[in-house]
Amino acid sequence: MERIRKPSSGYVLEQKNSDTITDLQCDEDGKFLYFFMSIDASLRGFWTCIRPIIVVDDTHLKGRFEGTMFVATTQDGNEQVYLVAFWYGDSENNFSWE
Numbered sequence: 001m002e003r004i005r006k007p008s009s010g011y012v013l014e015q016k017n018s019d020t021i022t023d024l025q026c027d028e029d030g031k032f033l034y035f036f037m038s039i040d041a042s043l044r045g046f047w048t049c050i051r052p053i054i055v056v057d058d059t060h061l062k063g064r065f066e067g068t069m070f071v072a073t074t075q076d077g078n079e080q081v082y083l084v085a086f087w088y089g090d091s092e093n094n095f096s097w098e
Contacts, residue, residue: 010037019043021085038085046084050074054084066090 010022017040025034051074058070072084 010035013037013039017041034087034089036085036087042082042084045076045082046074050076050082050084 010024013020014022019040021036021038021043023034023036024032027033054072054074056070056072058068061067061069067088067090069086069088071086074082074084076082
């Protein structure tokens with residue numbers, strides 16, 4: 001019997017929001033490596049009404065889910081924080097930035 005896989009949440013986001021960008025990468029054994037996501041509404045807002053400066057920050061996760069979570073943010077016209085994208089990788093290395 002062939003195993004049926006449900007579509008990933010990234011796939012569903014891309015189907016419902018046509019310009020949403022997601023990327024999920026796994027190793028040869030199917031183990032999770034990297035995930036990137038930028039939602040369509042964030043991208044449209046960024047190109048139309050956001051200041052053209054992006055700040056990238058990260059936080060190092062410990063324990064069971066070790067790795068690094070990165071966020072790209074900017075400010076809108078009201079000087080509020082505006083999320084552009086986020087991604088998760090194993091650490092700050094060359095492979096997670098490709």
